[in-house]
Amino acid sequence: MRVRALVLVVALGLAGGLSGCGIDDLRSERRHGGPMRMTMVSSEATYLAEMIPHHEEAVRAAEELARSPRATMREFGEDIVRTQTAQIVQMREWLRQWYPDQAEDTTYRPMMRDLTRLEGDALDRTFLQDMVGHHMMAVMMSQHLLRDGTTHPEVEDLAQEISDEQRREIRQMSRWLAAWFGLRTSGMHGGMQPQ
Structure with a gap:
């Protein structure tokens, strides 16, 4: 069963653990014209089915x-x-091996803007701004699965790897945004802000 809701308490708690990354960075609806979908995975199979298109993006x-x-x-x-x-x-x-009846998520809605027409600083800045929120979603999905438990230790290891790796990358992308564009993540209140 899929459970999708924007749960502010969960989002605030998890985003707070990302050390300097703001909840507004997750709210891509301001940039992309629609409500952000907060996925709370309800099973290992759902996590895999939903993480695949997320990774593909x-x-x-x-x-x-x-x-x-x-x-x-x-x-x-x-x-x-x-x-x-x-x-x-x-x-x-x-x-395929463990959940042959579980299809990949075909209702995935992109979180990132189209980068194909961007060049130079605009490309780098837009990628970093969007990927911070994109990574935060993957961390939240992984943390939710880890908290609720997995059936296979391999999936637990992968979820932990995704969470750890993408937290490190969020911190790095935030440093680049600050150094190259004078932008910083500003906690829960303002998303990307000029320094």
Whole structure:
């Protein structure tokens, strides 16, 4: 059973644990024209089915960084593509093996803006702003699953890896936003703010 709701108490508690990342960064509806969907996974199978399209969106966005003027961003994009593509392959295999009746989520709504027409600083800034919120969602989904428990230790390990890895990347992206664009995540009150 899928449970989808914007649960402020849960979001505030989890976002608060991200050390300096704001809840407003999760509220992509202001940038994307619709309400953000807060997924609270109800099972290991649902987590896998919903994390696959979430990762696929991140991979597509990260591939756009091949056009970045910054070598650091190009390398960052390559790392995301490599890591999350391997995780997608693994999650698909687990779904096929353990949950053959569980289809991948086909109702996934993108969280990130279209980057295909952006260049230079606009590309890097938009990617970082959107990917912070995108990563925060993956951390929340993973933490929810870890809290409720998994059936297979392999999925528990993956959820912990996604949570840890993407928290580190959120901190790094926040540093780049501050250093390159004078933007900072401002806790629960303002999303991205000029410094």
